[in-house]
Amino acid sequence: MILIIADLAMIFLLFVIWGIAGYRSSHLLSLPTKSRVRSSVRGIIVLFGIGVLLLLGKIVTSSLLASKGWLFIQDTIILQSVLVVIPIVSVLVFSVPRLQKIARREITNLEQPMDVTDRAAFSTPALILPIQAVGFGTAMELILSLFFPAQSMEWSNLVIILMIFAAVTGVLWVIQRRRGRTEGHSDNRQGQNLLWISASVLLGIIVVSSWFVLSSQSSRIPDRMSMTMGKMDFGRGAVTTEHHMNGMNHTVSGDGKTVSVTDLVGPQTGVPDKKFTLTALKKTIQLNSGSTIDAWTYNGQSPGPELRVNQGDLVEVTLVNKDIDEGVTIHWHGQDVPNGEDGVSGLTQDAVMPGQAFTYRFHANQVGSYWYHSHQQSSEQVQKGLFGAFIVEPKESLQSETQDIVVMTHRWNDTNESAADLLDTLEGRKIAPGSPLRFRLINTDNKPTSFFLSGVKFKVSAIDGTDLNAPADLENARLEVAAGGRYDVTFIMPEQPVLLSIGSSANHILLSADGNGATPEVVKGPVLDPLLYGSPKTTPFGLDSRFDREFVMVIDNKLGFFDGKFGRLHTFNGEVFPNTPMFMVKEGDLVKTTFVNRSFVPHPMHLHGHKMLVLSRNGKTASGSPWWTDTLNVNPGEIYEVAFRADNPGIWMDHCHNLIHAAEGMTLHLAYEGVTTPFEVGHATINKPE
Ligand SMILES: [Cu+2]
Structure with missing residues (x-):
């Protein structure tokens, strides 16, 4: 992370230093006396020195980044060698000897004005051009790294960049040569210079503003579009499909057979084992401090009703929308339901509008x-309270005496502190010593949340619903749960009180025999690393497996447009929706995905419909318990390799679960060949999945 910032800072400083050097050297001519020229030249040589040191610094930061992962840096390395290194070398070869000659000159009369020979010498292209080329090259690299970062520099782009660079250098050379010739004879070309400058400024303004208008226009999301219009990425697998739009039905057609997401649903018949109705409605709720929230709720409460089912149950949930004008859906986060039950508006269903209802039916197959x-307008709706816990217990709950406590952290307001459910202060709870206890920590926020458990040794027994193998006892470990992620924590209640604290807030839960007692001291230990925690166990695939598809998701920032608005974007492979790729798979494929975070903030990567097995982080192979996740927090500077089996046909969201990022286009899709969707997004539709 520091390296990423340092590398960008180097680009910026290089641009500043070489820009000043370029400016000063092309203004030598306007200086009145020989002595002023000499001191200015000495200053320029010092700037060169700083510039070369910065270049060395840049080479160091780039090499360090490259050693962490070639994907962090490959495009900048190629660019900087052409745009910066070569021009700087030519400065050292051509400009420096000439400048040194001027700097070493003996001047007898300090007030002596420049003569014609001097002027010709100062304006020779061999002296000035390399310096101007560095100035332009560093400017270009700065612009490219801010506006057009790419995970892999395509040859066509590289050629265009080089052609622009060569063209500008050529023009500068012509200008400089003309200047050199004319300087030999006359001493006043100011009128013409002014003309040149105004012409190029005008041209610059025209180019930049037309780029601005065109990019803004083309980034606008159309009135109606399929979410499956992204550029298809076959992950180096066989290309077997053709992408086309067909009236209202946008299809990705495989070998002739297609299936709609509306047919990829759970059992439509059969008596449900568990049946719920969730009504979305506006309601003012109260936090335990007394402050009130104008919330959007399921059944008038937030978190919504805790839905508890047993493994294998046929679950039927009827969603009714009472008064949420924008429409609502329900997405079963982490539970791999059939695609048509996944609850993504505009992809697997239309948003349910006020007065309407929608029924979800599926077997709850995964315990946890x-x-x-x-998943309609989710950045706003989840924040306002449209969420709840979905707990799948084993077929027969063996340890019925276990105290099972769900804690959903949530930022209700902009205090920047997460409440535990509605607890925004300390609350005591009575737990009899000796009872087994399970905390289910669910992070509904947009950022990772840290938990500490004090006063007891404990185990993290499951992550994202999946049990860990042989987890060891922990003490004071910081549990950092990804946005959207879950940790199950288990322990036997001791005689003395136990405190669950959330981040640095005062929103704590105190467990003790009588619900009171002295709070144990909170010792903040190191972060628990799931990559190393627990014991290995055989997994159905691993790093050595032969993968049918391999995808790369480079997470980065750039300045650009999303839906017509300019801003700093969070990008996948240099793009935001709808220009992000579609990862294409076939049922049965073994898929590897590599996440590379080149940005400055963490991004929790959430894949719908599948569990990802973490294979490695920053080249280090996972050596603890198998770590299955549906929401993986990828920190700045981290590279994760994960794998999953494509065993749940459909078109699935694969997005950042910082829902604000998702709303700004940080989404893409995993699409099975041959699956189609009749649903659409866009300004003329009701659907806003994020
Ligand atoms: Cu993000």
């Missing part, structure tokens, strides 16, 4: 801690 939330 999950949650549900609206």
Whole structure:
């Protein structure tokens, strides 16, 4: 992370230093006396020295980044060698000897004005051009790294960049040569210079503003579009499909057979084992401090009702929208339901508008801690309270005496502190010593949340619903749960009180025999690293497997447009929706995905419909318990390799679960060949999945 910032800072400083050097050297001519010229030249040589040191610094930061992962830096390395290194070398070869000659000159009369020979010498292209080329090259690299970062420099782009660079250098050379010739004879070309400058400024303004208008226009999301219009990426697998739009039905057609997401649903018949109705409605709720929130709720409460089912149950949930004008859905976060039950508006269903209802039916096959939330306008709706816990217990709950406590952290307001459910202060709870206890920690926020458990040794027994193998006892470990992620924590209640604290807030839960007692001291230990925690166990695939598809998701920032608005974008492979790629798979494929975070903030990567097995981080192979996740926090500077089996046909969201980022286009899709969707997004539709 520091390296990424340092590398960008180097680009910026290089641009500043070489820009000043270029400016000063092309203004030598306007200086009145020989002595002024000499001191100015000495200053320029010092700037060169700083510039070369910066270049060395840049080479160091780039090499360090490259050693962490070639994907962090490959494009900048190629660019900087052409745009910066070569021009700087030519400065050292051509400009410096000439400048040194001027700097070493003996001047007898300090007030002596420049003569014609001097002027010709100062304006020779061999002296000035390399310096101007560095100035332009560093400017170009700065612009490219801010506006057009790419995970891999395509040859066509590289050629265009080089052609622009060569063209500008050529023009500068012509200008400089003319200047050199004319300087030999006359001493006043100011009128013409002014003309040149105004012409190029005008041209610059025209180019930049037309780029601005065109990019803004072309980034606008159309009135109606399929979410499956992204550029297809076959992950080096066989290309077997053709992409086309067909009236209202946008299809990705495989070998002739297609299936709609509306047919990829759970059992439509059969008596449900568990049946719920969730009604979305506006309601003012109260935090335990007394402050009130104008919330959007399921059944008038937030978190919504805790839905508890047993493994294998046929679950039927009817969603009714009472008064949420924008429409709502329910997404079963982490539970791999059939695609048509996944609750993504505009992809697997239309948003459910006020007065309407929608029924979800599926078998709850995966035991563990999950949650549900609206996937319509989700950045706003989840924040306002449209979420709840979805807990799948084993077929027969063996340890019925276990105290099972769900804690959903949530930022209700802009205090920047997460409440535990509605607790924004300390609350005591009575737990009899000796009872087994399970905390299900569910992070509904947009950022990772840290938990500390004090006063007891404990185990993290499951992550994202999946049990860990042989987890060891922990003490004071910081549990950093990804946005959207879940940790199950288990322990036997001791005689003395136990404190669960959330981040640095005062929103704590105190467990003790009588619900009171002295709070144990909070010792903040190191972060628990799931890559190393627990014991290995055989997994169905691993790093050595032969993968049918391999995808790369480079996470980065750039300045650009999303839906017509300019800003700093969070990008996948240099793009935001709808220009992000579609990862194409076939049922049965073994898929590897590499996440590379080149940005400055963490991004929790959430894949719908599948569990990802973490294979490695920053080249280090996972050596603890198998770590299955549906929401993986990727920190700045981290590279994760994950794998999954494509065993749940459909078109699935694969997005950042910082829902604000997702709303700004940080989404893409995993699409099975031959699956189609009749649903659409766009300004003329009701659907806003994020
Ligand atoms: Cu993000």
